[in-house]
Amino acid sequence: AQSVSQHNHHVILSEAASLELGCNYSYGGTVNLFWYVQYPGQHLQLLLKYFSGDPLVKGIKGFEAEFIKSKFSFNLRKPSVQWSDTAEYFCAVEKGGGNKLTFGTGTQLKVEL
Amino acid sequence: DTGVSQDPRHKITKRGQNVTFRCDPISEHNRLYWYRQTLGQGPEFLTYFQNEAQLEKSRLLSDRFSAERPKGSFSTLEIQRTEQGDSAMYLCASSLATGSRETQYFGPGTRLLVL
Numbered sequence: 001a002q003s004v005s006q007h008n009h010h011v012i013l014s015e016a017a018s019l020e021l022g023c024n025y026s027y028g029g030t031v032n033l034f035w036y037v038q039y040p041g042q043h044l045q046l047l048l049k050y051f052s053g054d055p056l057v058k059g060i061k062g063f064e065a066e067f068i069k070s071k072f073s074f075n076l077r078k079p080s081v082q083w084s085d086t087a088e089y090f091c092a093v094e095k096g097g098g099n100k101l102t103f104g105t106g107t108q109l110k111v112e113l
Numbered sequence: 114d115t116g117v118s119q120d121p122r123h124k125i126t127k128r129g130q131n132v133t134f135r136c137d138p139i140s141e142h143n144r145l146y147w148y149r150q151t152l153g154q155g156p157e158f159l160t161y162f163q164n165e166a167q168l169e170k171s172r173l174l175s176d177r178f179s180a181e182r183p184k185g186s187f188s189t190l191e192i193q194r195t196e197q198g199d200s201a202m203y204l205c206a207s208s209l210a211t212g213s214r215e216t217q218y219f220g221p222g223t224r225l226l227v228l
Contacts (some may be wrong), residue, residue: 005153032214044156044204044219051214090155096213100146100169103155 004093006104013081021076021107023091024027030096033074035065036103039087047089050074061085086111115139117220119205125226126195133191134223138207145188146217147180148204149173156204162188163210195227 004025013019025031035047048059055067065076074091088108092101115181118137126132138145144163148156159178160170164185174180177195182188192199206217 034216036219040166043221044216046216049216092155094215099144099161099210099215100171101148101156101217102158105153108153 002104004091004104006089006091006107007105009105010108011110013109015083015111016080016112017111018077019078019081019085019109021089021091021109023074023076023104025072025074025091025102027093027095029070032094032096033065033067034092034094034101035063035074035076036092036104037087038089038090042074045083045092047076081109083111083113085109109113117205117207117218119203119220119223121223122221123224123226125228127228128195128197130195131191131193132195132225133189134203134205134225135187135189136205136207136220137187138205139209139218142209143206144208144210144215144217145182145184146206146208147190148206149190150202150204159190166221176219180211192225195225197227200225200227 003026007022033050036044037047038044050057050067058064063078088106090106091104120135146161147159150156160180162182177193180190202222204222205220208215208217
């Protein structure tokens with residue numbers, strides 16, 4: 001069965017530090033890839049997505065992610081985090097044309113002032 | 114607000130009772146999904162509709178669960194004879210499926226607590 005792994009469950013950073021959250025998936029075929037964010041008290045929001053083309057995709061709020069097919073990875077990055085980035089981040093994978101999303105377990109990010 | 118809406122936002126019930134949740138998707142979205150999320154986990158797929166048709170159901174969806182989308186607009190998820198293990202956040206998402214590129218937009222969820 002397809003699985004999505006997010007190895008960092010809790011991350012604590014100081015403001016202005018750089019961020020990289022790992023995401024690996026097990027499916028070998030064509031995939032669509034997503035990062036969602038859930039801010040405290042809010043619902044899941046789309047951060048960025050990858051369907052095809054340039055493997056480096058940019059999302060909202062200065063986030064970006066790189067798809068590395070050979071590594072089955074889609075890591076999320078931000079050069080300089082802010083206190084307002086405190087949230088839970090979920091990686092999700094959809095098999096090409098498969099419709100349903102398979103989510104990782106999430107990474108809880110806390111940014112300290 | 115033109116996002117996905119869900120009602121109720123919270124539900125507390127006693128074991129053995131039936132509960133029903135409603136989801137209103139973004140207008141004109143043809144696909145509607147239900148997911149369940151428990152503490153410390155990501156959302157898990159339950160079922161989805163394309164217009165009125167229920168196209169896939171997860172093995173997580175036991176016989177006590179039923180979902181409908183009668184007119185291809187809103188959807189309901191019913192749980193009969195609730196069990197404590199049903200306590201979770203139930204999430205609805207909708208999308209406009211065009212080819213192989215599809216983005217799902219999530220609602221705020223219904224948090225269910227079964228006592």
